Amino acid sequence: MEQTDIKSMTLAELRAELISQGEKAFRADQLYQWMHKKLAENVFSMTNLPKAFREWLEKEYEYIALEIVEVQRSKLDGTCKYLFRLPDGHVIESVLMRYHHGNSVCISSQAGCRMGCRFCASTIGGLERNLKPSEMLEQIYRIQCDSGERVSNVVVMGTGEPLDNYDNLVRFIRLLSNEKGLHISQRSITVSTCGIVPGIRKLADEELAVTLALSLHAVSQEKRRELMPIANRYELGEVLDACGYYFHKTGRRLTFEYSLVAGVNDSREDAKALAALAGPLHAHVNLIPVNPVTERNFVQPGEKIIDNFKKNLEKYGINATLRREMGRDIDGACGQLRRKYLRNPAEPK
Ligand code: SAH
Numbered sequence: 001m002e003q004t005d006i007k008s009m010t011l012a013e014l015r016a017e018l019i020s021q022g023e024k025a026f027r028a029d030q031l032y033q034w035m036h037k038k039l040a041e042n043v044f045s046m047t048n049l050p051k052a053f054r055e056w057l058e059k060e061y062e063y064i065a066l067e068i069v070e071v072q073r074s075k076l077d078g079t080c081k082y083l084f085r086l087p088d089g090h091v092i093e094s095v096l097m098r099y100h101h102g103n104s105v106c107i108s109s110q111a112g113c114r115m116g117c118r119f120c121a122s123t124i125g126g127l128e129r130n131l132k133p134s135e136m137l138e139q140i141y142r143i144q145c146d147s148g149e150r151v152s153n154v155v156v157m158g159t160g161e162p163l164d165n166y167d168n169l170v171r172f173i174r175l176l177s178n179e180k181g182l183h184i185s186q187r188s189i190t191v192s193t194c195g196i197v198p199g200i201r202k203l204a205d206e207e208l209a210v211t212l213a214l215s216l217h218a219v220s221q222e223k224r225r226e227l228m229p230i231a232n233r234y235e236l237g238e239v240l241d242a243c244g245y246y247f248h249k250t251g252r253r254l255t256f257e258y259s260l261v262a263g264v265n266d267s268r269e270d271a272k273a274l275a276a277l278a279g280p281l282h283a284h285v286n287l288i289p290v291n292p293v294t295e296r297n298f299v300q301p302g303e304k305i306i307d308n309f310k311k312n313l314e315k316y317g318i319n320a321t322l323r324r325e326m327g328r329d330i331d332g333a334c335g336q337l338r339r340k341y342l343r344n345p346a347e348p349k
Contacts, residue, residue: 003062007035007134008171011180021060027053029180036181039141041065062087064134066142072337074332079327081337082143086111086135090128093338094139094158094347099325102152107139109169110160115194116229119259121293122159122335130165133172140182154184154224157192159335163199173208186210192257197234200242204249212246213255213286214239218265219273221341227264241278247281254283259290260309262301271309275316285313285320293336 015028030049033219034040043054043063057063066084069091073080078098085091090111097104114127136156144151154176156162162169169191177186186209193200194215203212206233218224225231243254257276260266278285285308289332301309306322313320330337 003060005062005064005132005134006031006057006158007137008168008175009062010131010171010174010300011178014063023053029035031057031065032180036137036141036175036178039145041145055254064132064138066135066138068142068146069341071146074148074327075329076329077326079330080147081141081330082146083337083341084139088132089116090137091338091341092131092139092159093335094143095327096143096147096151098149099153103149104153104155105140105143105151106155106158107136108158108160109136109156109162109165113160114164115161118227119192119261119290119293119296119298120335121295121339122270124295124339126225127160127164128267131160133168133175136168136172137175140184141142141175151182151184151312153188153190155190155192155213157190159338160311162191163193163196163203166199167194169204170206170208173210187262190255194228194229195234195239195242197238197242197337200239200246204242209250209252211252211255212243212250212314213257214278216256216261216274217259219270219277223265227261239316240281241281243281246285254281255286256283257286257288258307259288260301262299262305264298266301266305268308268312271312272316275313275318278313278318283318285318286323287320288323290337294339 011032015025018028019025025142034046040046043057046054056205068082069085070083071080080096082094083091092108094108095106108131110130111128112125113123116123128275140151140154173189175181177185182187190211190213192213217227221236224236247254258274288299289306310320310322
């Protein structure tokens with residue numbers, strides 16, 4: 001029988017569970033604190049809990065903790081890439097980025113992905129499985145413990161489509177922002193989606209204050225369909241309407257992610273059309289020169305074209321940033337450490 005994953009439970013659920021097992025409610029509070037504040041790696045390190053209670057927990061419940069397989073540390077900018085092994089053997093990756101305003105962690109929401117975006121390494125092997133809330137939290141917990149530095153921002157922009165794992169995502173956000181846990185402000189959490197319309201609308205109604213990032217990448221339905229199969233399911237117009245709904249419902253400014261691909265979506269007309277889409281939604285545009293992926297053959301535009309594209313957006317009053325490439329000297333971009341590992345598990349240390 002599958003055991004209950006206690007790290008994915010809310011404090012109220014944990015109290016009810018322990019009470020139903022004849023334990024005192026305060027044990028749940030202690031346990032919750034060990035898991036989500038002290039970031040205990042196992043139940044045996046929970047030193048103020050009776051030994052018999054710890055042994056019982058170990059026997060009866062699943063305690064999720066991720067194993068670090070490999071850490072790559074960039075000498076250029078302090079970015080660290082983590083390869084983790086899940087309890088069932090799947091591997092996922094996460095990235096720690098150090099900015100002057102604090103440390104940001106980019107987490108995976110699924111092992112693999114079934115969205116099929118043409119330029120993306122994470123989708124090559126398809127979807128393996130959804131991550132549990134505890135497995136999303138653990139990426140942050142282990143990174144905070146390993147680095148010894150506080151994580152202040154979380155972006156759900158690693159492998160996977162978070163809105164394809166909706167319930168676990170929302171539970172993860174509530175646990176991560178809970179004041180009895182790491183207490184990361186919802187405003188410091190960003191969820192990135194390829195544009196699953198019902199998910200965007202549902203998230204808007206959750207009364208959360210997280211930032212939504214839409215992976216737009218193209219300004220017309222036709223062009224978007226060439227890059228992202230999800231566009232066959234949801235028309236660009238519908239996606240933008242859902243984004244408008246999110247903005248009006250939450251008051252949170254959206255981000256449009258736009259991967260610049262040479263000769264595909266980097267023209268002056270593209271910039272103008274992008275500005276026309278972003279303007280009414282007050283969306284911020286994040287430009288990402290496409291990261292070369294071993295299995296893919298998309299190429300970044302030259303520096304000048306990238307620079308002009310950004311200037312064009314600004315000319316139309318759009319707030320645009322160029323995502324600084326971090327960790328170029330390590331397998332820094334988008335699912336590549338995991339890909340490398342899956343191609344040859346013996347390769348990393
Ligand atoms: N599934 C979600 C989140 C994961 S991808 C989404 O689609 O938003 C995070 C971001 O990286 C997305 O904007 C995605 O389109 C982008 N991305 C993926 N592969 C890339 C590559 N090779 N170069 C640049 N951006 C890439």
